[in-house]
Amino acid sequence: MDFYEVIRTRRSVRSYKPDPIPKDVLRRVLEAARIAPSGSNRQPWRFIIVEDEDLKRRLAEACSNQYFIEEAPVVIVACGYNIRYNRGGYMGDMSMLVDVSIAFTHLILAARVEGLGTCWIGSFDNEEVKKILNIPKDVNVVAITPLGYPKREDAFAEPGPRKALEEITSTDRF
Amino acid sequence: MDFYEVIRTRRSVRSYKPDPIPKDVLRRVLEAARIAPSGSNRQPWRFIIVEDEDLKRRLAEACSNQYFIEEAPVVIVACGYNIRYNRGGYMGDMSMLVDVSIAFTHLILAARVEGLGTCWIGSFDNEEVKKILNIPKDVNVVAITPLGYPKREDAFAEPGPRKALEEITSTDRF
Numbered sequence: 001m002d003f004y005e006v007i008r009t010r011r012s013v014r015s016y017k018p019d020p021i022p023k024d025v026l027r028r029v030l031e032a033a034r035i036a037p038s039g040s041n042r043q044p045w046r047f048i049i050v051e052d053e054d055l056k057r058r059l060a061e062a063c064s065n066q067y068f069i070e071e072a073p074v075v076i077v078a079c080g081y082n083i084r085y086n087r088g089g090y091m092g093d094m095s096m097l098v099d100v101s102i103a104f105t106h107l108i109l110a111a112r113v114e115g116l117g118t119c120w121i122g123s124f125d126n127e128e129v130k131k132i133l134n135i136p137k138d139v140n141v142v143a144i145t146p147l148g149y150p151k152r153e154d155a156f157a158e159p160g161p162r163k164a165l166e167e168i169t170s171t172d173r174f
Numbered sequence: 175m176d177f178y179e180v181i182r183t184r185r186s187v188r189s190y191k192p193d194p195i196p197k198d199v200l201r202r203v204l205e206a207a208r209i210a211p212s213g214s215n216r217q218p219w220r221f222i223i224v225e226d227e228d229l230k231r232r233l234a235e236a237c238s239n240q241y242f243i244e245e246a247p248v249v250i251v252a253c254g255y256n257i258r259y260n261r262g263g264y265m266g267d268m269s270m271l272v273d274v275s276i277a278f279t280h281l282i283l284a285a286r287v288e289g290l291g292t293c294w295i296g297s298f299d300n301e302e303v304k305k306i307l308n309i310p311k312d313v314n315v316v317a318i319t320p321l322g323y324p325k326r327e328d329a330f331a332e333p334g335p336r337k338a339l340e341e342i343t344s345t346d347r348f
Contacts, residue, residue: 003287006177007206007280027339032181034339039296043337052346064260079348086238088300088315094268098296098316101275106181109283113177122213122272126262135348141262142272163217165201165208172226174253174309 001113009156010109013117016071016148025114026074029147032110033078036103044081044096045103048133049074055132062128063121063144072117072146078104079135080142100142108145117150175287183330184283187291190245190322199288200248203321206284207252210277218255218270219277222307223248229306236302237295237318246291246320252278253309254316274316282319291324 026049033047050056056070059077063069080096087095104120111118121144129141150156200223207221224230230244233251237243254270261269278294285292295318303315324330 001177003175003177003180003283004202004206007209007284010211012211028178030339030343032178034336034342035181035333037184037186037294037334039294041334041336043342045342046348047343048348049343049345055346085296087296088298090300090314091268091271094265094271095296097265097268097271098275101272102279102294105276105279109177110181120211120213120276122259122261122269124262126264133346133348139348140264159209160211160215162208162215165204168208168217168219169204169221169223171223172229172307174220174222174307174313 006109006112008159010112011156012119013150013155014068014119015151016068016117016146017151018071018073019149020073021116021147029107029110029114029116033103033107036106038099038102039085039087039095042083042099044083045100046079046139048077048079050077050133058132059129059144062132063124066121069121069146072148074147076107076145076147077129077133077141078143079139082138082140097142104143111147115149116147117155118145118147120145180283180286182333184286185330186293187324187329188242188293189325190242190291190320191325192245192247193323194247195290195321203281203284203288203290207277207281210280212273212276213259213261213269216257216273218257219274220253220313222251222253224251224307232306233303233318236306237298240295243295243320246322248321250281250319250321251303251307251315252317253313256312256314271316278317285321289323290321291329292319292321294319
């Protein structure tokens with residue numbers, strides 16, 4: 001699929017069919033994350049593929065009770081290792097948020113190519129998700145998404161509103 | 175360009191031709207960032223397009239003296255507003271790093287589609303860049319990239335090494 005079509009038609013999908021994801025399709029989506037760039041190529045990420053029904057239910061609860069998450073056959077939990085870089089001089093342990101977000105963006109866009117819906121979940125209880133999935137101490141959750149075929153035929157149709165280009169850009173100075 | 179080809183052939187480019195970027199090309203690259211998703215659709219970003227030679231030189235110095243940056247006709251500085259969300263419960267002001275990284279990933283990939291080189295710069299002095307570009311107090315720099323046509327013909331040829339998929343994924347538990 002053409003790159004610009006992918007980014008123009010990616011949507012947050014909040015209703016899923018229970019249909020399973022073929023293995024080769026899931027692999028291509030994960031591969032997109034795998035080849036993403038990161039600071040000093042450290043790849044400080046890990047992606048947990050949650051398929052177990054009970055775990056999915058508990059994850060949905062840990063995501064402010066967003067129960068649509070468990071409708072999807074798969075939930076992907078993106079984690080980052082708390083590595084310190086020199087980034088900006090102010091990010092500290094949070095620098096891995098940048099890397100994991102790059103890789104997760106690759107994954108989200110690849111899912112769109114495959115006709116799969118996603119919904120980038122930011123509202124979750126880090127400590128609770130860590131408990132549910134046995135995530136170690138030096139690792140934190142960065143993002144979560146359900147992954148599955150959208151229930152609605154028009155799931156990729158309506159774009160959300162955005163600020164104008166003139167509002168978010170400037171030349172040479174802020 | 176096919177999405178998978180874009181992510182497979184994106185590279186960090188460290189040598190640029192001085193050739194200017196046509197306005198419609200630059201606009202498509204910025205548009206890719208503009209339409210990116212963000213938490214609660216807050217779009218907490220601003221992209222400064224630096225073309226002034228003196229400013230580019232000072233930016234290169236503020237990026238640990240990475241002088242190849244100023245070779246490019248344009249340097250893009252991605253900024254984020256320090257907005258607090260509920261993300262994960264641990265990110266605080268740093269939550270905007272996620273949103274700005276999503277939009278910047280869109281921009282970096284769109285540049286590849288247009289045959290433009292980029293190099294995601296993480297090593298910069300936030301306070302110094304803010305001074306150079308008059309960036310206000312409640313805004314921080316997230317990422318910087320030179321943007322221009324690569325000097326080397328084979329700039330998009332060699333992929334970097336990555337961890338194996340088995341090393342960065344697991345099913346149902348960490």
